[in-house]
Amino acid sequence: MQSDVVTEESPKIQEARLWRDNGWTARVIKNEDDDGWAVAMVKDGEPEPALVGPWTMGRDKKNPKPLDSTAFSTLVKTASEFVRRHEQQLHASLHQSIVVTVAQGSGLSARVTVRLDIVPDEDNPYATLSAKDDGDALLAELRVAPSFKLNRASALAWVESDFAKPATR
Incomplete structure (x- = not known):
């Protein structure tokens, strides 16, 4: 997946397949493994997604469900917890x-x-x-x-x- 490195000065975006706010970017992408969709969560300043997970199909069963405020908040919380757990595991191993x-x-x-x-x-x-x-x-x-x-x-x-x-x- 191509990902632009985003900085703190990046503008807030709220589109159906792209949300950017609070230091995170959520991008809905085509799942390469099947006919479904995925969402990639990228922390500002990072070149790679912190988390990629499945995304829900819309009512038409072809296109993805649009991102919204509630979904974005949940994704930010989940990705932040994932990053925190990874950092804790790394610290514990070192x-x-x-x-x-x-x-x-x-x-x-x-x-x-x-x-x-x-x-x-x-x-x-x-x-x-x-x-x-x-x-x-x-x-x-x-x-x-x-x-x-x-x-x-x-x-x-x-x-x-x-x-x-x-x-x-």
Whole structure:
């Protein structure tokens, strides 16, 4: 689908197959997979649609139902939630955290929070592995491969090794 990049200064449009308002553009398009219609939601400034979904046929069963204020509001809400969930999933995959309990002398134990923060740079991706105590004091920090798998076992092994650089696989 061809999409013009829209900026904040873009004029408000309210047409049967094209609505633009509140930072979003809804465009009703022919569904390439069948005889139906789809609607593409594009956030201003983005080159690609954030969401593409089926669109209802009109009464004549040939043309799409026209966009209206209620439909556009619903589409904006749905597309915004979709973008927000995607951003949350991306953040969660790039910033992981696990709390482990390690034994100390005299039968005492300590809780350590181990974090993996991935920097997905196109040319030189890397990750930072860090450990903090319950008082949020930094115990250790080092650079690891972005493919490092943080799980309870790897976090505990790193803490118990006195924060030695983990072996690469």
